[in-house]
Amino acid sequence: MEAHTDRFKVTAGRELKNELSQIFLSLLPPGFTILRQIGMSSFPDPESAVEQARAIRAEVIERMPELLEEFERNAVSRGARVLWARDAREANDIILDIARQRGITYATKGKSMITEEIGLNEHLIRNGVDAYETDLGEVITQLLELPPFHIVGPAINVPPEEISAVFLKKGIIKEPTTNPIELGKAVRVYLREKFRHLEMGIVGVNMAVAATGTIVNVENEGNIRMTKSSPKTLVAVMSLEKVVPTMADAVHMVRILCRNCTGQKMSSYVSMDTGPRKQGEVDGPEELFIVIVDNGRSEIYRDRETRDVLRCIRCGGCLNTCPVYAKIGGYPYGFAYSGPMGQVLNPLLLGIEETSDLYRACTLCGACRQICPAGVDHPSLLLTYRAREVSRKGKDRKVEKSLAALVTLGISRAWIWNLGVRIMRPLFRRLAQNGNITDMPLGLKGWFTCRDLPDMPARTFHERWIDRRDAPLPERQRKKEV
Amino acid sequence: MVSLFIPCTVDLLMPEIGTAACELLEHLGEQPVYHQDQTCCGQPLFNVGYRDQARRVAKHFIEVFGRDERIVSPSGSCVSMVKHHYPELLSHEPSWYGRARELAGRVFELSQYIVDVLGVTDVGAAFDGSVTYHESCHVLRSLGVSDQPKKLIGAVRGARYVELNNATACCGFGGEFAVGFPEISQALVKDKATNFLNTGADVLLLCEPGCLLNINGYLHRNHPEKKAMHLASFLAGNMKEA
Numbered sequence: 178m179e180a181h182t183d184r185f186k187v188t189a190g191r192e193l194k195n196e197l198s199q200i201f202l203s204l205l206p207p208g209f210t211i212l213r214q215i216g217m218s219s220f221p222d223p224e225s226a227v228e229q230a231r232a233i234r235a236e237v238i239e240r241m242p243e244l245l246e247e248f249e250r251n252a253v254s255r256g257a258r259v260l261w262a263r264d265a266r267e268a269n270d271i272i273l274d275i276a277r278q279r280g281i282t283y284a285t286k287g288k289s290m291i292t293e294e295i296g297l298n299e300h301l302i303r304n305g306v307d308a309y310e311t312d313l314g315e316v317i318t319q320l321l322e323l324p325p326f327h328i329v330g331p332a333i334n335v336p337p338e339e340i341s342a343v344f345l346k347k348g349i350i351k352e353p354t355t356n357p358i359e360l361g362k363a364v365r366v367y368l369r370e371k372f373r374h375l376e377m378g379i380v381g382v383n384m385a386v387a388a389t390g391t392i393v394n395v396e397n398e399g400n401i402r403m404t405k406s407s408p409k410t411l412v413a414v415m416s417l418e419k420v421v422p423t424m425a426d427a428v429h430m431v432r433i434l435c436r437n438c439t440g441q442k443m444s445s446y447v448s449m450d451t452g453p454r455k456q457g458e459v460d461g462p463e464e465l466f467i468v469i470v471d472n473g474r475s476e477i478y479r480d481r482e483t484r485d486v487l488r489c490i491r492c493g494g495c496l497n498t499c500p501v502y503a504k505i506g507g508y509p510y511g512f513a514y515s516g517p518m519g520q521v522l523n524p525l526l527l528g529i530e531e532t533s534d535l536y537r538a539c540t541l542c543g544a545c546r547q548i549c550p551a552g553v554d555h556p557s558l559l560l561t562y563r564a565r566e567v568s569r570k571g572k573d574r575k576v577e578k579s580l581a582a583l584v585t586l587g588i589s590r591a592w593i594w595n596l597g598v599r600i601m602r603p604l605f606r607r608l609a610q611n612g613n614i615t616d617m618p619l620g621l622k623g624w625f626t627c628r629d630l631p632d633m634p635a636r637t638f639h640e641r642w643i644d645r646r647d648a649p650l651p652e653r654q655r656k657k658e659v
Numbered sequence: 660m661v662s663l664f665i666p667c668t669v670d671l672l673m674p675e676i677g678t679a680a681c682e683l684l685e686h687l688g689e690q691p692v693y694h695q696d697q698t699c700c701g702q703p704l705f706n707v708g709y710r711d712q713a714r715r716v717a718k719h720f721i722e723v724f725g726r727d728e729r730i731v732s733p734s735g736s737c738v739s740m741v742k743h744h745y746p747e748l749l750s751h752e753p754s755w756y757g758r759a760r761e762l763a764g765r766v767f768e769l770s771q772y773i774v775d776v777l778g779v780t781d782v783g784a785a786f787d788g789s790v791t792y793h794e795s796c797h798v799l800r801s802l803g804v805s806d807q808p809k810k811l812i813g814a815v816r817g818a819r820y821v822e823l824n825n826a827t828a829c830c831g832f833g834g835e836f837a838v839g840f841p842e843i844s845q846a847l848v849k850d851k852a853t854n855f856l857n858t859g860a861d862v863l864l865l866c867e868p869g870c871l872l873n874i875n876g877y878l879h880r881n882h883p884e885k886k887a888m889h890l891a892s893f894l895a896g897n898m899k900e901a
Contacts, residue, residue, distance in 0.1 A: 639695065641678060
């Protein structure tokens with residue numbers, strides 16, 4: 178998908194003023210977080226359950242290459258065809274070719290972040306193969322041509338009036354209605370027609386089990402199961418990190434994923450497919466293609482400093498706990514992935530240069546790291562990207578770099594520091610009124626949009642300490658009051 | 660022997676917090692020392708991405724504090740910088756890494772030191788009014804310090820403790836963040852201030868100078884009658900004369 182990460186500040190500013198977004202954001206993240214807590218408390222020992230999940234993800238990222246090969250062997254032995262795609266273009270072309278070779282005019286799709294990342298829908302549609310999203314939220318965002326507001330609930334912020342209007346326009350409903358049940362029913366009827374004549378289905382993968390070659394999908398609407406079981410040809414698209422060692426690991430990760438995602442102990446549907454329909458079986462696709470997409474991940478994997486990004490299981494827990502996401506929603510991040518998981522992943526997929534706002538728009542509060550069931554340390558990764566940006570850029574940060582050099586010199590030698598204090602104080606004093614500064618020129622302006630700053634006091638702590646030490650003994654008692 | 664590690668924000672803008680920390684420790688029978696060679700822990704440089712520079716600053720800090728038995732600071736984020744990020748920064752220089760690791764175990768946030776090391780919860784303060792407490796991100800999530808300040812507050816005679824809604828939510832400071840993303844930062848600090856006002860408490864207590872600059876800066880502009888206060892200032896200011 179096309180990236181708009183360079184418009185972060187503009188879009189964030191717009192969303193902060195969007196009343197509807199603000200209402201949803203004041204309810205959703207806290208709501209999800211409460212549901213998550215309720216869900217997690219159903220584990221006999223929630224902390225151990227998270228530890229186990231983190232350990233599974235740690236093993237995955239240690240053994241990823243061999244696990245992927247094992248998965249391929251087992252999937253192939255059960256009749257699946259495994260195709261490797263180096264990047265988005267290769268993946269899109271592989272899937273388009275599969276459709277073309279079979280004379281397919283349309284495909285239905287299960288919700289999948291990797292297909293959003295590579296822009297599969299756009300590619301298929303541009304080349305004459307219609308791609309219909311079947312997850313309710315994805316149907317709405319596709320029709321409205323909106324990016325996802327939340328990785329789990331992409332259209333969760335769209336009001337019924339807007340849904341009604343676009344459904345009416347596309348002929349999904351005949352009469353306008355804002356009744357969610359009627360809107361949902363209309364989509365079911367509309368999609369059922371697509372499933373009835375379906376030749377090709379495309380789904381993502383939540384877990385790919387290395388030991389068995391099974392693909393596991395988690396969903397709540399039954400649309401993925403329909404997409405998997407209706408067509409002759411099924412294409413499952415996965416990124417490298419979806420692999421897990423064993424079925425037991427997959428099952429634990431499903432339990433963790435559902436609880437962290439929507440607070441459910443188990444989603445309404447979990448489907449596990451091992452190869453296509455075999456002789457004597459009554460349903461399932463006749464052929465199964467599994468497209469394993471790299472799209473920059475090998476490089477992320479090779480780099481020890483960034484590898485941990487691949488732990489992510491896309492539960493969305495970090496979005497719901499992030500103070501910044503809770504104010505601006507998913508649009509400003511400008512790509513398929515938003516919130517903390519997007520802030521750590523997008524810069525690696527799109528480049529450090531184009532995504533500066535993503536890794537700087539963070540207070541380093543650590544709420545995401547604390548909640549992450551996969552063991553991603555988001556703040557450390559963001560700090561790494563910041564350091565890489567600083568060390569890469571030459572001219573762009575010239576003033577800042579000179580300032581940093583000056584500050585470093587001052588910090589490393591106390592006498593320069595104290596000299597600096599003596600130079601700064603009159604400058605501060607000039608700006609202050611009644612002991613407070615309400616505005617400052619240059620780079621610090623942002624502070625003063627809503628805040629004041631105290632003036633520098635007559636004596637720093639350092640000077641107070643010297644005053645105290647030098648004072649005669651009775652005086653020293655008095656100075657204690659300072 | 661306990662050594663005072665005074666954050667630069669405290670030294671330059673809020674020295675009364677340093678004085679309060681010093682008084683508290685003296686009141687509890689300690690004789691704190693203050694190394695005049697100390698400057699800043701380098702956290703701002705590190706957070707913006709200036710690692711080489713932060714490394715130099717870390718070495719300066721280690722030189723200055725390296726021989727102290729115990730180091731105490733009225734800032735969770737500065738302690739976290741020394742404890743967690745110094746070893747990480749110096750991981751490629753074995754001898755410095757060793758010194759950083761060894762130092763990490765001797766650095767304490769002030770309330771943590773008073774409660775966990777000195778074993779004191781009642782410092783002998785009294786306050787006729789209501790108070791609430793903001794759980795600063797680094798104090799809570801980086802250091803796991805939460806019970807200690809609450810115990811100290813709980814022991815203040817006369818003080819009525821009111822729970823702060825969303826106490827663990829970030830106040831929107833984030834150093835560079837507050838300047839670089841002022842609109843988002845404003846939305847966050849506004850929530851924090853609103854939650855504080857809704858408690859009806861007389862004072863909002865916290866253990867982090869960064870949050871204090873942010874929250875008090877906002878309150879001063881928008882609700883000048885209310886204020887946040889560092890726990891050290893609150894305790895020292897309300898101590899009965901021994």
